Amino acid sequence: xxxxxxxxxxxxxxxxxxxxxxxxxxxxxxxxxxxxxxxxxxxxxxxxxxxxxxxxxxxxxxxxxxxxxxxxxxxxxxxxxxxxxxxxxxxxxxxxxxxxxxxxxxxxxxxxxxxxxxxxxxxxxxxxxxxxxxxxxxxxxxxxxxxxxxxxxxxxxxxxxxxxxxxxxxxxxxxxxxxxxxxxxxxxxxxxxxxxxxxxxxxxxxxxxxxxxxxxxxxxxxxxxxxxxxxxxxxx
Amino acid sequence: xxxxxxxxxxxxxxxxxxxxxxxxxxxxxxxxxxxxxxxxxxxxxxxxxxxxxxxxxxxxxxxxxxxxxxxxxxxxxxxxxxxxxxxxxxxxxxxxxxxxxxxxxxxxxxxxxxxxxxxxxxxxxxxxxxxxxxxxxxxxxxxxxxxxxxxxxxxxxxxxxxxxxxxxxxxxxxxxxxxxxxxxxxxxxxxxxxxxxxxxxxxxxxxxxxxxxxxxxxxxxxxxxxxxxxxxxxxxxxxxxxxxxxxxxxxxxxxxxxxxxxxxxxxxxxxxxxxxxxxxxxxxxxxxxxxxxxxxxxxxxxxxxxxxxxxxxxxxxxxxxxxxxxxxxxxxxxxxx
Numbered sequence: 130x131x132x133x134x135x136x137x138x139x140x141x142x143x144x145x146x147x148x149x150x151x152x153x154x155x156x157x158x159x160x161x162x163x164x165x166x167x168x169x170x171x172x173x174x175x176x177x178x179x180x181x182x183x184x185x186x187x188x189x190x191x192x193x194x195x196x197x198x199x200x201x202x203x204x205x206x207x208x209x210x211x212x213x214x215x216x217x218x219x220x221x222x223x224x225x226x227x228x229x230x231x232x233x234x235x236x237x238x239x240x241x242x243x244x245x246x247x248x249x250x251x252x253x254x255x256x257x258x259x260x261x262x263x264x265x266x267x268x269x270x271x272x273x274x275x276x277x278x279x280x281x282x283x284x285x286x287x288x289x290x291x292x293x294x295x296x297x298x299x300x301x302x303x304x305x306x307x308x309x310x311x312x313x314x315x316x317x318x319x320x321x322x323x324x325x326x327x328x329x330x331x332x333x334x335x336x337x338x339x340x341x342x343x344x345x346x347x348x349x350x351x352x353x354x355x356x357x358x359x360x361x362x363x364x365x
Numbered sequence: 366x367x368x369x370x371x372x373x374x375x376x377x378x379x380x381x382x383x384x385x386x387x388x389x390x391x392x393x394x395x396x397x398x399x400x401x402x403x404x405x406x407x408x409x410x411x412x413x414x415x416x417x418x419x420x421x422x423x424x425x426x427x428x429x430x431x432x433x434x435x436x437x438x439x440x441x442x443x444x445x446x447x448x449x450x451x452x453x454x455x456x457x458x459x460x461x462x463x464x465x466x467x468x469x470x471x472x473x474x475x476x477x478x479x480x481x482x483x484x485x486x487x488x489x490x491x492x493x494x495x496x497x498x499x500x501x502x503x504x505x506x507x508x509x510x511x512x513x514x515x516x517x518x519x520x521x522x523x524x525x526x527x528x529x530x531x532x533x534x535x536x537x538x539x540x541x542x543x544x545x546x547x548x549x550x551x552x553x554x555x556x557x558x559x560x561x562x563x564x565x566x567x568x569x570x571x572x573x574x575x576x577x578x579x580x581x582x583x584x585x586x587x588x589x590x591x592x593x594x595x596x597x598x599x600x601x602x603x604x605x606x607x608x609x610x611x612x613x614x615x616x617x618x619x620x621x622x623x624x625x626x627x628x629x630x631x632x633x634x635x636x637x638x639x640x641x642x643x644x645x646x647x648x649x650x651x652x653x654x655x656x657x658x659x660x661x662x663x664x665x666x667x668x669x670x671x672x673x674x675x676x677x678x679x680x681x682x683x684x685x686x687x688x689x690x691x692x693x694x695x696x697x698x699x700x701x702x
Contacts, residue, residue: 183560204560204566207561207562219557219558221558222554223554232562233562235563
């Protein structure tokens, strides 16, 4: 049976005077990659930020493992087991790769160290530049470090925002492979503009347009639905 | 155990400062160095806020003043003994810790500029209280008090302050390199991201504020004893600005930088005001000082230590002749050495 890990029900979010999310419904299933799709400015990033409590919802419900997290501050949401990889990666530029990992590791126990070894196998570049300041890494290495940091705690769900943005195709391939590997151990919510990448690794999709959920279903159905792709993603 | 270049440098400098009074017993030099050490402690405390946590506070003088007044009042009202002096330091630190905790809890939730303005308001409040509570503080006129007999000799006090400086430097160095210190740097770099990693950033900012407050209070206690006098000037904005400029000129987020900044500024103040005896134009030395500040901020925005590090990296990458290769860029460990 498929368990719903995260559920957003008619979520509205205001940022200042702007009504950004105007009714987002979304479900992330355990063990799957759930993809949020939509045009630029549709509200995908805001949806992730709302889940994390960075831009709290003004209306609606956000549930994680059947418990409301709508009013939780960001750090409590993270402690519940939701990892977040933001669009701009959010690397601590003055800290080394090692220190970036140690900051992310809330508890330096055996299982965290095991996960660290696992991510270092996934991203060997991080091992290579272990003592290098985060600010001196390339875009792809920063993306890998950001994902590794989200994975290092026993996160039940990882929210990844546009991991392919600004990366060379060969690096995108690596990132994609890593997400597929990570999927074996955790559930993922992915925001991605690159439809080819999203369709290859996503299990389900949710289409957002103008801050509202307009369609949801299995990724394989969307791949064959030219009309939906043309209407909401401008492709096909 | 591996001894690092940093540790060797630290002990060499410390040993030189211990030997110095036996080589040159100039009273002026001893007093000047004592002032530098005291302001070095204050500037390091400010670096914890500005350099490591990214908090701009305009109320740091409040904690310096708490230490200064606690020591002065206790030594005046009670016996001027070493025990009383040490007790006054601990009491001042306790009050400063409590107040920085409360002020931090109330204000650190706010965005940085609002926080800065509120700290200024709190500091102003303390200044008004000190001016109005004349029965204890004697207002702006201030009061003199006796120092413990052991500190009658300036050199003994010099060694005491030097010991305090060394202990505080080691303690703060360990603090900023601890897991908590790393989180403070993370807060400075990207607070939202730190929250997303599961840290209550307010909690860490309050820790930084309390540590900075306690250390500033120690500097205040030492300062009032060095003068054997206290008045409300210890609570004024000038003290905060001095700490801020020492930190910026020395190099934020380096700990050593603020120490160096304290040395440069205290020495420049001493030298420029000394020149006034021969050249009347230097009676307005504060104007020259202002120009010096502006030039320093314009041409050395990273401070002395930051600029030296940049020069070192450039020299290294030129030597390697491979500027763009990631391997040519500095590793964190190298940056400290």
